[in-house]
Structures are given as structure tokens and as C-alpha cells.
Amino acid sequence: MAPPSPLLNIIRFLMLTLLLGAAAAHADEAADLAQKVHDRPNGRDLTTLGRMVLTEKGRAPRIRELVTYRLDKPGGETANLIRFLDPEDIAGTGLLSIDKTDGSTDQWLYLPALDRVRRISSDRKGGRFVGSDLYFEDLQERKPSKDRHRLLGRQTENGLLCEVLESVPLDAGDSVYRKRISWIDPATAIPQRVDYFEKDAGAPSKRWLLRGKKRNQGYWTITDSRMIDLASGHETRLVVDSALYDQKLPAKLFTSQALADESLESEYRP
Secondary structure, X not given: OOOOOHHHHHXXXXXXXXXXXXXXXXXXXXXXXXXXXHOOOOOOEEEEEEXXXXXXXXXXXXXXXXXXXXXXXXXXXXXXEEEXXXXXXXXXXXXXXXXXXXXXXXXXXXXXXXXXXEEEOHHHOOOEHHHOOOEHHHHOOOOHHHEEEEEEEEEEEOOEEEEEEEEEEXXXXXXXXXXXXXXXXXXXXXXXEEEEEEOOOOOOOEEEEEEEEEEEOOEEEEEEEEEEEXXXXXXXXXXXXXXXXXXXXXXXXXXXXXXXXXXXXXXXXX
């Protein structure tokens, strides 16, 4: 058999170069979209008042009132505080999360019944937060650089043509999830749906759905969302009744000391 001609070798090389270039460009587009979602304008700080509604088959919905605070600190850290207000059995319970510039997160939980602040260890990121369908990891900010991203195409979700984005942790031990698939509205950079796949699951174990959003002080605000346990059907709904941006929240609000004393943040509630 005659060896391939030099021209054929050149054509093969050019085709391979084009394919590799297209794949790299596709990966760049995926990473850019993930970064766009992460960087969506959200104000310097945010305070919300709302409800967590827990629903499971055969039981009446359980409603919990809560307030949340977020502050983007100078230097790139983000601080989040969640405080439950009602009913009595959970009132005062709080969670403080500090998302650091290196991608790690420190979390502390305050339990009024014990009157103590407890640090959440990293091996508990898959623990359920106050019996909801939210893991502690779901309440952390995840930097796009910690995942490998891939565009899977376009699909309609929530009546919008969305980019479908797959995100896989670069370090398998860094997340409860093996991967996440997000349906993202490119016009607003807001996910309409996210499927969560845990390490040993071939199918998603949880699904997050957007059910309401509106503009508030010029910022898109998610006003109604749901996290569903697909195995049990248990559902956690988060409803935002009011939101205030750029109140100049003080950094002292986001400390473990303030976590144990809710009187320090009551003046900033909507």
C-alpha cells in the first residue's frame, strides 16, 4: 500500500487543528457563561424578608419566616447571614457563611436552645440545613474556576430558550455533587433550572426550579424558587416578600459574635 501523500497529511493536520480549535472555543464559551452567571449584578449588599415552605406528601406544609443578609466585602469575600424569625421552635436559629477569595467557605450555625455557635466542618457540606432540601453546600458561593464547564446545547425551560451548561468539579472531593446541569437564560444570566447529580447517581437527585423573579432597585431578584428531592418528592420553597439593596450593611453584622445576638441586625430588617 502506498504511503499517504504529503497533501493528505496536510489536510488531516488542518482538520485536526480546526477541530481542536472549535473544542477550545466551545469550552471558552461555556466558562464565559458560568462566569456571567456568577458575576450577575446583585448590589453591594442585600437584605430580604421571606418564607421557607417545607412540603412533603401526607403532611401539611411547614412555614418558616426568615430574613437574609448579604455583603460583598472589599477584597472579594462575600458574607451571608440567614436568621429564622418564626415559628418559635426555630426562631433565632442562624447560619453565617463567609465565601473566601480562594474558593473555600467558612460556615457557623447558631442554635438558640444550646446558646452556642458551632462551626460547620467541611465534611458536613452534604448535611441538610434545618431539615430542608438544601445542603450546607447549596448555601455556599461556588466559584466557576472550581469546575470544568461544557455547553450541551439549547432547550426551552420556563418558556425561555436557555443555554444548557454542564459543570463538573475539577476536584471530585471538593463537592457533594458529581456534576450540575443548568438551564440558563442568556438575556438575564439567571438559571431557570438546575439538576444536581450526586457522586453515585446516574440520574439527578435534586432539582432547583425558578418560579418567580422581578426587578427591584434595578437588580433582578429571585422571588420564588424550589428545591425538590426527586426520590422522596420532598420540596423546599423559598419565597422573597421584600428585598432591599445597597443599605450599607456593616461588616460587624457578619461575625460569629453577631450571629449569637440577633438584636444587632434587627434594625436592618425590611
